[in-house]
Amino acid sequence: MKTKLCILALVIALFLPVPGQSKTVVMVDSERQFALAESLFADEDYLAAANEYIRFFHLFADDERGEHARYKTGVAYFYAGQYPDAQRHFQKIVDQFSDAGFAPDAMFKLSELYAVTNRPGMAIATLRNLVVLTRDKQVQDTACFMLGWLLMDKAEALKAGSDFKISPLREAKKYFSMISMDNRQKYPIDDTVAALSEQELVKKEPTLAGIFAIIPGGGFLYCERYQDALVSFLLNSAMMYAAYASFENDNPALGGVLAFVETGFYTGNIYGSVAGAHKFNKKKREGFIQRIKTQYQQRQNKISLGPCLIKDGIALTIRCEF
Amino acid sequence: MSPSYNQRVLCPIAVIFIFFLASPVLSQEKDTADDPCVIITFYQKVISPIDGHRCPMEPSCSSYLNQAMKKHGVVLGWIMGMDRLVRCGRSEVSLSPPIWKNGIKHTHDPVENNDFWWSDK
Numbered sequence: 001m002k003t004k005l006c007i008l009a010l011v012i013a014l015f016l017p018v019p020g021q022s023k024t025v026v027m028v029d030s031e032r033q034f035a036l037a038e039s040l041f042a043d044e045d046y047l048a049a050a051n052e053y054i055r056f057f058h059l060f061a062d063d064e065r066g067e068h069a070r071y072k073t074g075v076a077y078f079y080a081g082q083y084p085d086a087q088r089h090f091q092k093i094v095d096q097f098s099d100a101g102f103a104p105d106a107m108f109k110l111s112e113l114y115a116v117t118n119r120p121g122m123a124i125a126t127l128r129n130l131v132v133l134t135r136d137k138q139v140q141d142t143a144c145f146m147l148g149w150l151l152m153d154k155a156e157a158l159k160a161g162s163d164f165k166i167s168p169l170r171e172a173k174k175y176f177s178m179i180s181m182d183n184r185q186k187y188p189i190d191d192t193v194a195a196l197s198e199q200e201l202v203k204k205e206p207t208l209a210g211i212f213a214i215i216p217g218g219g220f221l222y223c224e225r226y227q228d229a230l231v232s233f234l235l236n237s238a239m240m241y242a243a244y245a246s247f248e249n250d251n252p253a254l255g256g257v258l259a260f261v262e263t264g265f266y267t268g269n270i271y272g273s274v275a276g277a278h279k280f281n282k283k284k285r286e287g288f289i290q291r292i293k294t295q296y297q298q299r300q301n302k303i304s305l306g307p308c309l310i311k312d313g314i315a316l317t318i319r320c321e322f
Numbered sequence: 323m324s325p326s327y328n329q330r331v332l333c334p335i336a337v338i339f340i341f342f343l344a345s346p347v348l349s350q351e352k353d354t355a356d357d358p359c360v361i362i363t364f365y366q367k368v369i370s371p372i373d374g375h376r377c378p379m380e381p382s383c384s385s386y387l388n389q390a391m392k393k394h395g396v397v398l399g400w401i402m403g404m405d406r407l408v409r410c411g412r413s414e415v416s417l418s419p420p421i422w423k424n425g426i427k428h429t430h431d432p433v434e435n436n437d438f439w440w441s442d443k
Contacts, residue, residue, distance in 0.1 A: 206439075220413070225409075225412075225413035225414075225417075226413065227412035227413045228408060228409050228412050228413045228414070231408055231412060232408050235408060256335075256336060261404075264400050264401060264403070264404035265404045265407070265408065267401045267404070268401050268402070268403070268404030268405030268406075268407070268408060269405065269408060271401050271402060271405045272405035272408060272409060275405070275436050275437075275439065278438070278439040279417070279435070279436075282438075283417070
């Protein structure tokens with residue numbers, strides 16, 4: 001009997017609440033959860049913020065801020081440098097495009113992500129889609145403006161890439177021209193369009209440089225590299241003559257060496273001429289963008305352009321304030 | 323007596339053959355070959371110290387040739403190197419940015435500045 005009582009007392013004791021061990025129950029509602037995520041984002045703790053935003057749209061799936069939370073998740077991952085995760089979240093918003101929601105913002109951010117990760121073709125395709133999809137004139141004009149800048153900034157890379165066959169500068173001019181008259185004051189692009197036309201005239205054609213280089217130095221001359229042109233012409237002529245004279249004077253071994261070296265110089269002259277044209281265009285384009293940038297700064301408008309450190313180098317960032 | 327047509331053709335081919343034999347890149351992975359061309363290594367280790375380092379470019383022409391061969395293989399590397407020899411210390415000096423090495427001003431002209439329009443490497 002005693003044993004039974006002992007066991008009963010022990011069982012009751014096991015189920016009794018332990019004094020001093022009671023825990024505070026935290027009630028999390030959507031407001032507090034969103035505020036926590038926003039606070040972490042403001043503190044630049046982007047990975048933690050992304051986790052809280054994810055928790056928000058999973059726990060409160062019916063909340064109207066769900067899309068906002070997903071967008072902020074993408075932004076947080078973007079700032080944390082986790083580009084594939086950021087891309088995934090932006091893409092989910094873009095897939096259900098609506099002008100009223102965060103889809104336009106997600107598309108702007110997605111194009112920025114592509115630009116930062118050295119995929120200018122994708123960045124441009126995203127902005128082009130936005131121009132087509134949106135009915136909001138303001139968004140369309142901003143997309144056209146950013147497209148213009150992106151096309152100008154990445155012209156060389158786009159031309160080198162196999163996915164972009166048309167002239168990026170001509171395309172940039174087209175998109176700048178598409179900006180509505182109402183926003184022309186906001187984006188002072190008239191000078192830029194005029195400058196773009198001028199820019200197209202001064203560029204050097206790499207194919208033409210290569211053709212001119214058939215005569216040694218001709219390509220360098222076309223690219224305004226006068227010293228290189230003179231040296232290339234004299235060196236190639238002398239080497240050709242030396243090789244010819246060696247063979248004529250019954251010295252095929254020397255002739256062979258000279259002919260081999262001359263082949264290198266001659267093909268190098270063609271390569272250098274083509275590269276020279278590309279370098280000329282790059283330099284002109286960089287100078288041109290710098291000039292336009294200075295013009296914008298002088299006007300003290302709300303558009304700022306500047307270099308920004310990224311994972312693999314430096315990127316040009318465009319910030320528009322509305 | 324002037325050499326025959328065969329001699330004129332065969333001699334340059336023989337030189338090219340010898341040059342490429344001296345280039346281990348052909349038989350190795352491009353990335354693992356430390357010295358793509360023994361001729362360049364010989365120049366850098368034996369001739370250049372006696373002759374003196376006078377190249378006004380950075381990297382020097384021989385290093386540039388080495389890097390170009392490592393990056394793009396022997397044929398393209400050779401072409402790029404020959405192009406660099408022509409441009410060395412001339413128009414490029416006024417077009418490319420300066421860089422200081424051991425207190426001496428050089429012209430910064432790496433391989434990336436000359437293949438950016440076709441190479442993603």
